[in-house]
Amino acid sequence: MQTEKLSKYLKDGAIWGFIVLELIFFSVAGEFFSVSEKAFMDGDNMLLLLKQSAPIGIIAMGMTIVMINGNIDLSVGAIYAICAIVLLDTMTWTMFAGLGNWVIPLAWCLALLTGVVLGAINGLIVWKTGVDAFIVTLGSMLGYRGLVFMYNGEQPTSHLNWSLVDFAEAQFLGFHTATWFLLVVTAVIWFLMTRTVHGRNAYAIGNNREAAVNAGIRVGPHMIINFMIIGFLAALSAVVFYSESGSVNPNDGQLYELWVITAVVLGGTKLTGGAGSIISTFGGVVAIQLLRKGLSHIGADTSTVNLVIGLILIAVLFLDRQLNVKGKEELKV
């Protein structure tokens, strides 16, 4: 029983231990290799880090739910790009010209709605056809990305609204707008997964679908809701990011699905479903961002960063597996 607790503690706390290690390593290494004069742990640097975590982080919260539910969504990057286009483009439509700055909430709503609809399409197909979510969203990833290119060809879609940029760049209690969105989303999703019926049922379905069906849980609607949530969050992520940047390339958001899944898996969520934690996903998001930022702080280029993150992901999963195997053996005694 004691070892079981220890192993659980190790697993739950692993991601935070990893973050602490990263901080120490980059602070020390930064002293020797840094190209900048500032310390790595500088307050502004950390606040910026949180802000930069937001686009991946917001989507990762949705991915955690979908993965706990036993599915996966590979189309988030494409949904992200579509919603960014909807956001920027609707603001330029002549029919909304008379609205002044009221066009901003309207554009936001349209973008978010687009995300929800695209997510619902994924969910509906997964539910009604029974095809694996991996395959369905692989298809929709290609399909949705196709829509992006159909819209504007290779051209970027741009529109800058300065009131929107002011809002997006604002800081409240030190945190940037994007960070606030990330924190609120994390809190809401955490409540959803730990305290509501929907969250409970999502865990049950992911852990043992047959038992969930036998308990009278309607699996399909829960799956659709989860795909709608991740669609919504992919849209929200786009809305937050492009409010500030004002220009979207048709290739934006590519590989986001992989970064998001990496963060979620680093946080300990199982690809097989039924287990996972929102708070740990938050840890996973921060850990990845720290790694990217830290490595560039000590002068590594992007390709090195990717190599290192890939290696770390495999190492972490190997460790996790070892801990799990150990836990099981202890139980047998």
Added chain:
Amino acid sequence: MTETIEPTTPAPVLRLEGIVKTFPGVRALDGVSLSILPGEVHALMGENGAGKSTLMKVLGGIHQPDEGLIIVDEQPVIMSGPLDAKAKGIVFIHQELSLADELSVAENIYLGELPRKRFGLVDWAELEAKTNTILEKLKVSFNATTRVGDLSIANQQMVEIARALTVDAKAVIFDEPTASLTDAEKVVLFEVISDLQEQGVGIAYISHRMEEIFKITDRISVLRDGQYQGTVNTADTNEEGVTQMMIGRKLDLSRNESHHELGDVALDVRGLSCGNLYQDVSFEVRRGEVLGFYGLVGAGRTEIAETLFGLRNPSSGTILLDGEEVRIHSPHDAIERGISLVPEDRKGQGLVLGMNCRDNMTLPQVDDLTSGPFVSDGAEIAIFDQYRDKLDIRTPGWKQLVGNLSGGNQQKIVIGKWLSMRPNVLIVDEPTRGIDVGSKAEIHNLLRELAAQGYAVIVISSEMPEVLHVADRIVAMYSGRIMRTFTSEEVTEENLIAAISGLETDKVA
């Protein structure tokens, strides 16, 4: 008891002597001796749990015996696993087929030992030639290149048999081979068995079906509670004699003799059929009654339960709940109408092992335990505490993962889950499978008590003592049909076994 074959007969191909195998708390095999002669068909019989499958596992090297010898061709051997057994000429044809559907017949037969040419390439010509030689012996209608997935179950079984013949088989052991075969297919199988017999192969034939046993076997050996009861010549005995050996005198079962007032009919099923799984099934259950379903595995009992619970759609027939016709399309429907199912496979179908005890227990009704948008901890714990006390569930606390509990306590969690829903009809499928003896008795008493409290309870079981002990009436099923419904006064071990073995019984109303 008596070995009726004189020692002057040919040396047995396979002999077991004094095999003992114990598991914690159970003496699964207690000094079993048995010999299989070349060219004979030797039936191995016994009730569920008598030790037949353990004996097979010992023979196949999956379990090592604690005591005793396995003797092949007069040589004591140690079986290290199924492959080793096969190499020694002992081959198993299991009830569950283990074939790769996407591969051809030839590839399946020589799986793992495909003939090779240079550079590790498969020698397709030789593979086909070798396979055809075997298939000719079996006189089958398919050829070496047919995809196994396209074959009927019976033909797939032929592939399994063909696989057995790639080695110089001394003894072939059939485990319930006819379970999924039609009558016509059985005839073909029996022909193959008699061909093998002529080639001097010893055959062990495990089956519950008396008619088959008396049709094709030469001798019958019986196991009961892990003990060898003796071997008789098939010609010298009859169904009654064998049944007597299977039940013995030891099992003086405590019968269900409690009588209390029965209430109204809670569930009335009329002429229910579901494809070829079961046909024309009619029965009723009253409040305050335990209705037992007894039959062999595959007789259609579980499928009826699944239909009542909305997991299968019946092809015809009606279901009446409290006199009102209902259609049940999903477990959700069933639960809303007050039908609950404690499934056969506790871990696979009943519990979410990664969740704690409380969450498992409240799973079907968690939507009703909310305050505002959130699940109410207090309401959940109250329900858990109530049923923990009522069912005497032993767990350190509700936070304990259900996967860490003992089988008996896990089963109580599942039962508690449904009781807390206050069902009209509680269906329990194999309530004590894999549960230790003490908890078994507790669960039996619990089921009796629930009936006394006015629940309508259906108990499906493959264990005769269990149905006799808990049920007020017993429905005997054989291959998808109800053979007879017994009251607890008229049922005997003999007529129950006869009914579930498909023998004609005088249909007393």
